[in-house]
Amino acid sequence: MEITPAHYTVLSAALFSIGVIGVLVRRNVIIIFMAIELMLNAVNINLVAHARYLENLAGQVFVVFVIAVAAAEAAVGLGILLAFFRNKETVNIDEMNIMRW
Amino acid sequence: MAEAIAFYTLAVLILGLGVAVITTPKTVHSVVFLVLNFLCVAVLYVVLRAEFLAVIQVLVYAGGIVVLYLFVVMLVNLKRAPEAHEDPRRLARLGLALSGAVLLELAGIVVYSYGRVTPASAPAAAGPLTGAGNTEELGWLLYTDYLIPFEVASVLLLVAMVGAIVLARRES
Incomplete structure (x- = not known):
């Protein structure tokens, strides 16, 4: 039973969908951030698997960049979250509507 | 065969822990499941012969980003449950249906695109990846x-x- 790139792509798609479900269904902003990290990890699995099977290291280089962007996103996002919490005392995304309506 | 066993074990762990991250009611538990998920992904990188990325994954994700999340979870001192208030305009069921549609779409793309790839493109045993x-x-x-x-x-x-x-x- 051989593992093909399709197996890794299916795993990646499933993990990405779990992240999408987390973003769309949960209301706690911290958990929504974690779901975004899950989606980034799904993309990374895809890139690493295809770098291995196409024998081209460019995919792994892009994973390094994705990890850098994820670190930047987490730092800025959590900074925004702390600033918001200081003003409104909540992390519920349904109450974060001061710029929406 | 060994790769198949490793892949299926890790896939089950990764997906199960991913589901646990988005379903546990307590945020701290969610962060712990996220660390375990990242560690499993790092092991998957080792299986895929990306050792450097596995180390980076453990250092940056499991070591750095998750500690950042833990700090925020500890700093955010909630006086009421974060999910107590629900917007009446919220369409959680529609969101669930749409994310199911995303999964179906991705699976369809995979089946469609890999159905027409000839199996001759299987990886060679020794490539440039194993050189230096x-x-x-x-x-x-x-x-x-x-x-x-x-x-x-x-x-x-x-x-x-x-x-x-x-x-x-x-x-x-």
């Missing part, structure tokens, strides 16, 4: 072909650091 060691080759690529993106990424990290400090600073 993963870290050395990745470093060579990063500092030659991808030098400018690498520098841009470092500037991005600097901007993110300044932005996080400015945002989290208490205005007095």
Whole structure:
């Protein structure tokens, strides 16, 4: 039973969908951030698997960049979250509507 | 065969822990499941012969980003449950249906595109990946072909650091 790139792509798609479900269904902003990290990890699995099977290291280089962007996103996002919490005392995304309506 | 066993074990662990991350009611438990998920992904990178990325995954994700999340979870002192208030305009069921549609769409793309790939493109046993060691080759690529993106990424990290400090600073 051989593992093909399709197996890794299916795993990646499933993990990405779990992240999408987390973003769309949960209301706690911290958990929504974690779901975004899950989606980034799904993309990374895809890139690493295809770098291995196409024998081209460019995919792994892009994973390094994705990890850098994820670190930047987490730092800025959590900074925004702390600033918001200081003003409104909540992390519920349904109450974060001061710029929406 | 060994790769198949490793793949299926890790896939079950990764997906199960991913589901646990988004379903546990307590945020701290969610962070712990996220660490375990990242560690399983790191093991999957080792299976895929990306040893450098596995180490980076453990250091940056499981070591750095998750600690950041834990700090925020501890700093955010909630006086009421975060999910107590629900917007009546919220369409959670529609969101669930739409994310199911995303999964179906992705699976359809995979089946459609890999159905027409000939199995002759199976990996050769020894390729350029196994030559000088993963870290050395990745470093060579990063500092030659991808030098400018690498520098841009470092500037991005600097901007993110300044932005996080400015945002989290208490205005007095």
